[in-house]
Amino acid sequence: MKRDIERTKKLLLEAAEKLMTGCGDPTEVTSRAITEAAGVNLAMINYCFGSREKLLAEVFSQLLSRAAAADKRFAEVMSSELPPKDKLIELHIFMMSLMLKNIGIARAVTRYILLERDLQTGMESLPFVMAHYGGSKSEAECRLLTFQLTSLNELAFLKYEELKQYAGIDLTDGAQLRLLVTDNISRFLI
Known part of the structure; x- marks a missing residue:
């Protein structure tokens, strides 16, 4: 379970960094866009980090x-x-x-x-x-x-x-x- 959470955190961090470095407007990088790029459930951002x-x-x-x-x-x-x-x-x-x-x-x-x-x-x-x-x-x-x-x-x-x-x-x-x-x-x- 803990390993899954750490893996999810890593996926979210990587996806968010990739999206943010490639965008012109940070508002384009929504929670939904991050979780889709990471391949995880939308609720995982709040579960792992508390907020976008x-x-x-x-x-x-x-x-x-x-x-x-x-x-x-x-x-x-x-x-x-x-x-x-x-x-x-x-x-x-x-x-x-x-x-x-x-x-x-x-x-x-x-x-x-x-x-x-x-x-x-x-x-x-x-x-x-x-x-x-x-x-x-x-x-x-x-x-x-x-x-x-x-x-x-x-x-x-x-x-x-x-x-x-x-x-x-x-x-x-x-x-x-x-x-x-x-x-x-x-x-x-x-």
Whole structure:
């Protein structure tokens, strides 16, 4: 039974990733489309993941893990002696770049993350924020700063086309992305 559930989860993850990476509009990738591609019953998404959005969040999490493992430069930066603020900048640039490269999945997941996720998840930046303050701020204050900073960058990603049109900031340009992330982090980490 447990093996069947794990197999079903794997099929759903693979189907969702394939559909999301091949679509132009994430709303096209419905629960029904995912389960049909996976060859499983429609109810299995909720049974295995709780919702379509949680399934897509897991797909993006796996993409992030694979990309981080494959990017030697990113791993070197994260394990280097750089100050925590610089590591935080690199982490956010890496994540936003990945989101821009996987726009279909990232759009669907980011809406879920901003509106539905609990505040205990998505705290990859927290250790860097805490290290930056070195105990001068409480963990609760650092969690709030992490949440605010992460949410601001996620919102910038969702609105990247409008940022380009109305503010002249093109997040697909590496230098402009770096500038935006650095400015945002500098505003929060004083």
